[in-house]
Structures are given as structure tokens and as C-alpha cells.
Amino acid sequence: MAKVLVTPKSFQKYKQKPFEMLQEAGYEIIENTTGKTLSVEQLLELATDDIIGIIVGVDPLSTEVLEAFKGLKAISKYGVGMDNIHLGKAKEMGISVRNAIGTNNISVAELAIGLMFECGRRLSSTINEVKQFSWERTIGTELTNKNLSVFGGGQIGKEVAKRARGLEMNVTIYDPYFNDQEFLDTYEVTRTVEFLDAVRQADILTLHLPVTEDTKHLINENILNQMKPSAILINTARGELVDEKALYEALSNGSIAVAAQDVYSQEPPSKGDSLVQLPNFILTPHIGAYTNEAIERMAVVSTRNLLEMLEA
Numbered sequence: 077m078a079k080v081l082v083t084p085k086s087f088q089k090y091k092q093k094p095f096e097m098l099q100e101a102g103y104e105i106i107e108n109t110t111g112k113t114l115s116v117e118q119l120l121e122l123a124t125d126d127i128i129g130i131i132v133g134v135d136p137l138s139t140e141v142l143e144a145f146k147g148l149k150a151i152s153k154y155g156v157g158m159d160n161i162h163l164g165k166a167k168e169m170g171i172s173v174r175n176a177i178g179t180n181n182i183s184v185a186e187l188a189i190g191l192m193f194e195c196g197r198r199l200s201s202t203i204n205e206v207k208q209f210s211w212e213r214t215i216g217t218e219l220t221n222k223n224l225s226v227f228g229g230g231q232i233g234k235e236v237a238k239r240a241r242g243l244e245m246n247v248t249i250y251d252p253y254f255n256d257q258e259f260l261d262t263y264e265v266t267r268t269v270e271f272l273d274a275v276r277q278a279d280i281l282t283l284h285l286p287v288t289e290d291t292k293h294l295i296n297e298n299i300l301n302q303m304k305p306s307a308i309l310i311n312t313a314r315g316e317l318v319d320e321k322a323l324y325e326a327l328s329n330g331s332i333a334v335a336a337q338d339v340y341s342q343e344p345p346s347k348g349d350s351l352v353q354l355p356n357f358i359l360t361p362h363i364g365a366y367t368n369e370a371i372e373r374m375a376v377v378s379t380r381n382l383l384e385m386l387e388a
């Protein structure tokens with residue numbers, strides 16, 4: 077019987093319907109029951125020639141791993157970001173790859189907006205202080221009328237832009253490939269192709285683009301130095317978009333005010349990581365898509381995508 081490997085940790089919560097879909101189609105399911113993202117070594121151990129499909133989370137499908145799955149025909153991404161899949165190798169091996177577009181964009185957008193409030197009002201530290209029976213107040217910043225630069229106007233960026241307009245923010249999308257004029261008109265959002273303008277004018281800069289060779293460390297020392305000293309940086313996309321050493325310097329010397337991320341170059345970060353320990357750096361543990369609604373949609377859509385690819 078042909079087998080399908082299912083790696084995402086959170087798939088466990090909504091697996092009933094997708095597993096029925098896979099079993100009805102005649103596949104045996106190999107589950108990741110470790111509760112953790114699989115390493116290259118663990119994936120290599122699981123590799124057998126009869127695994128023809130993988131539903132993958134953020135586990136590394138490197139060249140070495142793909143070569144070990146000799147019978148693999150299709151990879152279905154449980155989510156959107158494909159940077160953990162060696163797409164070149166998959167293409168070379170004739171493996172179909174598809175992501176689950178439009179399944180988690182609302183959840184990630186809501187988190188990005190939540191992190192803006194967190195940065196503006198320092199909610200988590202203030203709440204923690206009150207738990208210690210302190211009654212100190214930190215002066216906050218309003219979001220209304222602030223300039224929001226949205227880098228990447230795709231599925232998530234657009235949802236962030238819409239919500240930010242609801243908060244009466246001035247929203248500009250920077251995305252060289254954006255071509256949805258109707259969206260700009262409907263939500264009164266502007267668009268620029270001038271990268272540095274979008275950096276310099278931002279009271280809040282939020283990242284919603286993929287990490288590629290071109291976008292790795294897009295936010296580096298030079299760019300951070302051109303931001304307003306009062307600026308807030310939000311990154312719910314990928315850790316590699318930001319040069320973390322440069323961000324540490326910028327937050328320490330006041331080049332920007334505060335940064336909040338849901339992603340990190342190494343997840344989880346090493347114990348004692350200096351950036352994580354800065355009071356004006358906020359990190360959540362990659363919870364952008366971790367809502368009941370998104371998990372259910374990602375599980376069903378990634379399963380449907382896998383079945384479609386295997387049946388094609």
C-alpha cells in the first residue's frame with residue numbers, strides 16, 4: 077500500500093477529516109508523533125521507497141532528504157512559506173509541490189495587528205508587572221493616523237492593510253509585483269515602488285514577503301539606520317528577512333524604537349540569545365497560523381492538494 081507522510085505538529089488537532097480523506101483514497105498514513113518539527117536525521121530515518129506523498133510543515137526537505145525519498149511524487153505544504161523545501165531539487169526529481177494558499181492569511185494578519193498594539197502599548201510587560209503587584213505605567217503610542225508600510229502585498233499583506241485602514245492608519249504597500257489597483261481604490265491604500273521611501277516614511281513597517289536569495293537580510297544595518305527612531309518593526313514572515321545582529325544594534329542604540337517578531341532565524345532561539353533578551357524586542361513562538369480556524373483550513377486544504385497532485 078502506498079504511504080503518505082504527515083509531518084506538521086499541529087495537524088494532530090484536526091486530523092480526523094483529512095486522515096479519512098487519505099484513507100478513503102487508499103493511502104497508509106505515517107504520522108509525526110514526536111510533537112516537534114522533524115530534523116534532517118529524523119526525516120532520513122523515516123524515508124522509505126513506498127512513501128509517495130508528504131504533507132509537510134516547516135521540517136527541512138533538503139536535497140539530501142528529497143534524494144532519500146526515492147518514490148516521492150508530491151509534496152503538499154501545510155501553510156504558505158516554501159523556504160524549507162528545496163524547490164530546485166523537487167523539480168529536478170519531477171516531484172509536484174503545492175502550498176495551501178489562503179488558509180492562514182487572516183490569522184497571521186490578526187497577529188501582525190496584535191503585535192502593533194503590543195509594541196505601541198507594551199501590553200505583555202505591563203500586564204506582567206501588575207502580576208508582580210507593581211503599578212508602573214509605560215507611556216504608549218496610538219496607531220491612528222500613523223504611517224504603515226506593508227512590505228509584500230500578497231494574501232497576508234492585503235489582510236493587514238485592510239485592518240489597518242479600519243484603524244485609520246495611512247497604509248502604503250511596497251511590493252514590486254503588486255498589480256491589484258481595485259484593492260488600492262477600495263481600501264484607499266497607496267502603493268510605492270520606492271523601497272527607501274517606504275522605509276523612511278514608516279511609523280510601523282510590517283513584513284509579509286517570502287525569504288529568497290534576494291530578500292534575505294532585506295532589513296539590514298543600512299535600512300534600519302534610515303528608519304525613524306520612533307519606528308516599530310513587525311516581522312511575522314520569516315526570520316531570515318532581518319539581519320538579527322543589525323537589529324540588536326538598532327534596538328540597543330535607539331535607531332528604531334521596538335521590534336516584534338513571530339519568526340526567528342533559529343526556532344527556538346538559543347538560550348541566552350542577546351536579541352531575545354532586549355526589553356524592546358518581542359518574540360512570539362511562530363504562532364501566526366496557530367489558530368483553530370487556520371489549522372483546520374490548512375489540514376483540509378493541504379490534504380486535498382496532495383490528493384489532487386497524486387491523482388493527476
Ligand SMILES: NC(=O)c1ccc[n+]([C@@H]2O[C@H](COP(=O)([O-])OP(=O)(O)OC[C@H]3O[C@@H](n4cnc5c(N)ncnc54)[C@H](O)[C@@H]3O)[C@@H](O)[C@H]2O)c1
Binds near residue numbers: 232363
Ligand atoms: N508566522 C507565520 O506563522 C506565517 C504563516 C504564514 C505565512 N508566513 C509568511 O508570510 C509571508 C507572506 O505570506 P503570504 O501568504 O502573504 O504570501 P503571498 O505569496 O501571498 O505574498 C507574498 C507577497 O510578497 C511579494 N514580494 C515578493 N518579493 C518581494 C520583494 N522583494 N519586496 C516586496 N514584496 C515582495 C509578492 O509579490 C507577494 O505579493 C511568507 O514569508 C510566509 O512564509 C508566516
